[in-house]
Amino acid sequence: MQRRALMLAAPTLALTGGLARAQAWPARPVRFVVGFAAGGANDIVARLLAQKLAERIPGSSFIVENRPGASTVVAADHVARSAPDGTTFFYTSPSTQIAILVNRTTTLDPMQALLPVVMAQSAPLALVSRPDFPARTVPEFLALARERGARLTISNPGTGAVNHLAMALLMRRTGIEPTLVPYSGNQPSITALIRGEVDLAHDGLFTPRAQLQEGTLRAIAVTTAQRSPLYPDVPAFAETLPGYDVGFWGGLLAPRGTPDPILDRLAEEVGAILAQPDVITRIRGFGAEPASGGRAAFARVYASDWEKWSQVVRENDIRPG
Template sequence: MKRLMIAVLCAMAGWVAGAAAQTAPAPAWPQRQVNVVVPFTAGGTTDLFARIFAQAMQQKFGVPFIVENRAGAGGTVGAGYAARQANDGYTLFVGTASTHAIAPYVYKTLPYDPDKDFQPVSLFATLPNLLVINPRIPARTLPELISYVQANSGRLNYGSSGIGASNHIPAEIFQNMTGAKMTHIPFRSSNEIMNALAGGHLDLAFDNMTLAWPQAQGGTVRAIAVTSKERSPTAPDLPAIAETLPGFDVATWHGLYAPAGTPRAIVDVISAEVKRIYSQAEVIAKLKEIGAVAAPNTPDVFAAFGASERARYRDIVKAAGIEPQ
């Protein structure tokens, strides 16, 4: 009888411990510094979205949220680094169409799996790219530019942030649809691309509107068209490339990820904060000025969006005839 009582008590103790573990609240987060990895250099569009998030989070939680720039290979270097970090909520990653939708189809090997190595948290924003040219090129409309590029096939160059970057794909599609050839010059950041354009070292680029539009307004580059299917509310007088080249539709996006296996309770907290931050009127207004649209969502909705974007860009890359590097 004594042994039976001991066994029963032990079983009850195990059950109580198990029940307590199931009902115990999630550990408080954050309790220390959080690193937000950006796969491009400081000052670019991805960096801007990351800093809006990091600054607001630091103000609310009172711990450092440090933006860590790790650029290279169209964002894949930073993505590979982030994928290898601990999945405890203290490393986050700002992914883009480049890192999570395009890269699998333009690189033969990647240092990460965009689906298996990351937990989607929330989308930040969407935006078109802007086709801008060096002002010395004698073209002010897209049909004029197409004629000029075709007449100078093989003589012009364009800049991007690297093979597979969201500002590389539209140039490849443009060449494929017009039959003109240009030389690709990769840079480390959009800032470098804009400087090269303004300095006369580059002919054209299909870069993020957040940086290209202010440059166009300042007159250092000439804006020709947007890469999205429809015109941008930020620059309604600029045509969409699709108005001249039907079917052209290459918008981009930026969103927040965590390493796979990060506790869902923490992921949900962060996702709710992204929604809070990117739903603020002042943030929405700031993004509109630079051509971006705030689009926070839930982890599950973001995961489904990412899957659909990978399928879409798989077809885009194939149609453009881009061979994996």
């Protein structure tokens, strides 16, 4: 009888023990490791979350640590090897998955070593042109691309960037074969378009934001399944090509083995922060939207992106530039 009582009590003890750990968390400083240099959008959002979390949780300390290198893989490997005790998290984007697939220089498996916790922001990419470009809609762009073939040029921020892979996915889906021209970053890619070095650019909405507002550049379409609330007049590719959906997100990952109650607590706290008006305004300033949903929603996006980019890299034999 005593043994049966102990067996029945075990799940309850495990549950209450987990809840106690979550309630006590964080007893020590928590690091958000960022695989990008300081000052970029991902770094700024990570610091915003760290600041807000410290305000929400009395006595807590959240620190952002920049570890750039190998397109975020250096930071990813560091976090994956860290103790799964709720003191180390990784703030990243699809860049990590893509870098691992393209560069093939690490044994790190991001689907096994890292757990998606919560997405903080999401944004579409966009196909951008000068105002005099003859195609103004997706059907017109596709028709012109088929007519011009390789004579149509599209810039992107670099070989293996999410912009590059998204266009490779679009090309395979539609059969178009423009020439993709890699540049060393987002701003050089947009500058090349402004100068007339290329016909189009495939980038986020933040880099050319001023030019889009002034009308010196024009967005033909965004890559997410729905239109961007920030640019409601710009159609989505999916309106012409159902199922085409590519987004750029930023979110927190944890070393595998981090207790679920801690991950649940962090996801809940970040979700509350993302609903704050000043945070919404700040994230929209980057051309992004605060993400919605919790751990399960982010896990679906994380798994779907890994499958999608694995296929794109394999089918197009994409290698480092």
